[in-house]
Amino acid sequence: MSVCAAMRPDAPAATILCVDDEPNILAALRRLFRKENYRVLCAGGAAAGVAVLEQERVDIVISDMQMPEINGTEFLECVRQRWPATLRLLLTGHADVESTIGAINRGEIYRYITKPWDENAMLLVIRDALERQALEREKRRLEALTREQNEALRELNATLERRVRERTAELDSAQQSLQASHERLKANFLTLIKMLSSLTEMRGGVMAGHGRRVADLARRIAQRMGLSSREVQDVFVAGLLHEIGKTGLPDDLLGMPESLLKGDNVGRYRKYPQLGEQLLMPLEELREAARIVRSHRERFDGSGFPDGSAGFDIPLGARVLAVARDFEALQQGLLVQQQMDAKRATDLVVESRGKRYDPGVVEAFYDIRTGRSMGDEIAEVAMGVGQLMPGMVLSRDLLSTEGALLLSADHVLGERMLKQLAEFERRSGVELQLFIKSGGTDAPHSDS
Known part of the structure; x- marks a missing residue:
């Protein structure tokens, strides 16, 4: 299988690989694309096309559907797997709907073109394909740039605290700049914590x-x-x-x-x-x-x-x-x-x-x-010290006006504690209010 290349003297706009077992088809495509300053590579079959792709950087592959040994569907599927960034076009002279659908599904072709083709339509398809490819490349470039910038931001955040302190020292006399730095720090504060x-x-x-x-x-x-x-x-x-x-x-x-x-x-x-x-x-x-x-x-x-x-x-x-x-x-x-x-x-x-x-x-x-x-959960009643009787059980902690714990919940009041509470009221001048469980006197501790 022959491989041929054609290129105008000035810089090429893109590289197109044409794969067809008919030399006259390859010659016609080469003449058409040379006028548009495209670099044209030709291969007489799928195996030769793969060999070219292994050696050259190709933007677009145009493959015939009906070729001996390996048809266009199988070839374009191989291109998709090994060189996914290369756009794929199918050239067919047969009204074979199933084969075309298979090429679309397996080779994920960009477009299919029927023989004989209209030259202006063919060139328009190529330009559209190259524009799409350029957009995809720019998208990937921007995504890579975004990832790089995000990584730089993550590295910046990792050292933000130190850098903010250094900046604060430098701009101690410039309150407005200090405030701006402080706001940036707050934005990352909880993340850092x-x-x-x-x-x-x-x-x-x-x-x-x-x-x-x-x-x-x-x-x-x-x-x-x-x-x-x-x-x-x-x-x-x-x-x-x-x-x-x-x-x-x-x-x-x-x-x-x-x-x-x-x-x-x-x-x-x-x-x-x-x-x-x-x-x-x-x-x-x-x-x-x-x-x-x-x-x-x-x-x-x-x-x-x-x-x-x-x-x-x-x-x-x-x-x-x-x-x-x-x-x-x-x-x-x-x-x-x-x-x-x-x-x-x-x-x-x-x-x-x-x-x-x-x-x-x-x-x-x-x-x-x-x-x-x-x-x-606790049935209780509020009482003053004078109403208390031995055996009553506190339902809540008893606190002083300063918040100090005097007695804990579940304390069983005895005679001695009732006297101490009365004495406390007399000395402090503060009337105590205690919350007493309304039923039962069994509890874990007592003062009697």
Whole structure:
């Protein structure tokens, strides 16, 4: 099979490969395309056409349908598989509908042209095909450029914090430029926080998504309690990053249930909230979140860590985060060795209100978890100290006007406690109101 090429002296507009077993057809196509400054390659059969394609860069292939050995459908299907960017046209002199449809389906041809062809129509098809090909190439170029730009943006975001700090120092005297930089930083702030949270989980020995679940629950509790949008945001960010201090702990402590910690490991472990605060403090936007992170392991009764703060001395955001964090930790087996289901974890949180947790926070948490108020489950009556009798059981925690816990829910009142409450009222000048269960006096603890 012969291979021929024709090209005008000036630069070619495109390369066209014509494949036909009839030399006169190839000669006619070569004459037609030479006038349009196209580079023309000819092959007398499918095998020769493949050989040309393996050596040359071809924009368009025009193939006859009826050829010996390998027909046009099979040849164009091969071109589609090996050189998909090359446009494919079918030249047929037969009214063979099935063969043409097969070529369209298998070879995914751009157009088919019948013999004899109209030269102007043929040239118009070629121009349209080349325009389409140019558009496809430009599309691929733009897509590649977009991918490169997106990659550059991702690299920029990875170093945005450092670059913003450097820019801020340079433009300290130019407030307007500083504000623009700040707005760009805010646009990527939460994305960066979520990335840090994911990295913390990879090092911190917790299940993937732990920080996000804690943060989402803490945000819902804060919203339920009516906190401002800025306070809710700080609680959410602190929830995402509350475990970041654990990245400084040795491997043997990560993921170990707290109930199994012994000796020096207890002291080392209890430093992680403080370390978390230190890691976050350099960022102005994270100052309040850092304060929440430091205090989220404090207990309402003052027996927590790292500072032993109690009651309302603990930041409100930290009291919210403590409930959300422990609810998740109980289900993951991070507080005790046994993993609990959500209902049991909820019950334990509720049972610890006034001890581990702020009763107001637990109330909001309970509303979210069950869709009803905690008071709905307990028949109770409000009484003054003078109305109390031994054996009565508190239905709610008794707090002082400053928020300090005086008695916890389920406490059984005895003679001695009634006298102490009366003395407290006399000395403080404040009348106490206690909520008493309306039925039953059996409870886990009493003061008699």
